[in-house]
Amino acid sequence: MIGAGVSGIAVARGLLRDGHDVTVFEQRDDNRAGGGAVTIWSNGAAVLRQLGVDMNGAGQLLSRVRVVTSRGRRLATLNVTAMADRLGAPVRMVPRRLLLERLLEGFPIERIRCNARAVGVVATGRGAAVEFEDGSVARGDVVIGADGLHSILRNVVGAPAAKPTGWCSWQGLVAIPELADSRVAMIAVGAVGNAGVWPAGGCEVQWWFDLPWSCDFARPPRPLDVLRSNFTGWSETVDLVLARLTNDDLAGSPYPHFRHPIAAALPAAPLTLLGDAAHTMPPTLAQGTNQALLDTMVLCNALSGVRNEATEISRALRRYEKTRRRRVSAVSRVAALQLAHGESVLRPAGLLPDRLHTRILTTFLAWTSHRRMSAEIERGLAAATPIALARP
Ligand SMILES: Cc1cc2nc3c(=O)[nH]c(=O)nc-3n(C[C@H](O)[C@H](O)[C@H](O)COP(=O)(O)OP(=O)(O)OC[C@H]3O[C@@H](n4cnc5c(N)ncnc54)[C@H](O)[C@@H]3O)c2cc1C
Numbered sequence: 001m002i003g004a005g006v007s008g009i010a011v012a013r014g015l016l017r018d019g020h021d022v023t024v025f026e027q028r029d030d031n032r033a034g035g036g037a038v039t040i041w042s043n044g045a046a047v048l049r050q051l052g053v054d055m056n057g058a059g060q061l062l063s064r065v066r067v068v069t070s071r072g073r074r075l076a077t078l079n080v081t082a083m084a085d086r087l088g089a090p091v092r093m094v095p096r097r098l099l100l101e102r103l104l105e106g107f108p109i110e111r112i113r114c115n116a117r118a119v120g121v122v123a124t125g126r127g128a129a130v131e132f133e134d135g136s137v138a139r140g141d142v143v144i145g146a147d148g149l150h151s152i153l154r155n156v157v158g159a160p161a162a163k164p165t166g167w168c169s170w171q172g173l174v175a176i177p178e179l180a181d182s183r184v185a186m187i188a189v190g191a192v193g194n195a196g197v198w199p200a201g202g203c204e205v206q207w208w209f210d211l212p213w214s215c216d217f218a219r220p221p222r223p224l225d226v227l228r229s230n231f232t233g234w235s236e237t238v239d240l241v242l243a244r245l246t247n248d249d250l251a252g253s254p255y256p257h258f259r260h261p262i263a264a265a266l267p268a269a270p271l272t273l274l275g276d277a278a279h280t281m282p283p284t285l286a287q288g289t290n291q292a293l294l295d296t297m298v299l300c301n302a303l304s305g306v307r308n309e310a311t312e313i314s315r316a317l318r319r320y321e322k323t324r325r326r327r328v329s330a331v332s333r334v335a336a337l338q339l340a341h342g343e344s345v346l347r348p349a350g351l352l353p354d355r356l357h358t359r360i361l362t363t364f365l366a367w368t369s370h371r372r373m374s375a376e377i378e379r380g381l382a383a384a385t386p387i388a389l390a391r392p
Helices: 006-017 042-050 080-087 096-104 152-156 223-231 236-244 288-303 310-335 343-351 354-367 371-383
Strands: 037-040 064-069 074-079 092-095 118-124 127-132 137-140 143-145 163-175 184-189 194-201 204-212 255-259 271-273
Touching (some): 006 288, 037 096, 037 194, 037 288, 042 080, 042 371, 064 080, 074 080, 080 354, 092 194, 118 152, 127 143, 143 152, 152 271, 194 236, 204 223, 223 236, 271 310, 288 310, 288 371, 310 354
Parallel strands (some): 064 184
Antiparallel strands (some): 037 092, 118 127, 127 137, 163 204, 163 255, 184 194
């Protein structure tokens, strides 16, 4: 496995659970994760449950998402509680570092090799070999690229590179106790861009401001002035966030949005891609982490019971890619829809009842989440004797 992000650790957990021998190679020198918070929708929460990851008390559970215009006009209120009831698992915001910590609880840490930057991958007669920056080589029956947006394995299998969408997010976590103590998330949509404030647990909120971006983008010396000039007056919540942020809070931003064309079919080799390496998408639907977890479920299912035989392994990998392709393509297409619009374009959406907005999103998530497979796996796990993640 290349990459110890959410995808890499999740799939390693699943494969170890199923009795496979797994090693994760990570270029960073430790297992700690940075970044802001991610949304775990019901589809991702179900996979975490199957992996035995205890999410109790992590981050902030959500009950509603309010969508408003830049002038405060109500567009929709998504009933997240109803959605979670229908889909069978809660929806929560979790800081990425905390999600990684929970995924690593009970994980045999000796299975992760840090300071191991992969620089090449080749399919061999019996499996594949990964070459690292320090000249060392590791061999295995299968190599999984969970190495994110700029995946090296993606280049090796000839999958098309990610393209910028023309937008970026300024984003992060900030402590604002008076906004964090809530289960209601907010998105504001305007002509210049979008803003969001989502409680993320403790006293932290995840904030973001989406603005246009191009390859010749030059970082302004005082980016907070740019955010304030575009978003001040959108709502009391947005104004409070803008008042609390400092230019230091913007140090890691902006994050340009990229989207991968979903690869049609990978070559018949013991190589495959997972998570952002397979399908980086804009954060519009907050589905990146959830799609990585669904990949995990489908890949573990495809490899379960497969004998150590090259043709059988390759068939299982192609089955995983085929099962995911149509659904992940649909999610990626919707995530790529540009939300920034003027009031007049947005007005019709505000005429629809909230129930309908909630039902449309619930149905879409249900359709894209392999619900039948998920239910079968849960039934199988409930019937099985629990096994330790580490092999003897
Ligand atoms: C720093 C960072 C911050 C993020 N912040 C947010 C956020 O605030 N909100 C949000 O919704 N999503 C965020 N994401 C994205 C989110 O984590 C992913 O969309 C989702 O979790 C799927 O992750 P992934 O494991 O597929 O990829 P990533 O999270 O990108 O993980 C890939 C891993 O592979 C490692 N890697 C890459 N190349 C190599 C190589 N050649 N050799 C060895 N290891 C390699 C990387 O160091 C990384 O640990 C962030 C991602 C990163 C990397």
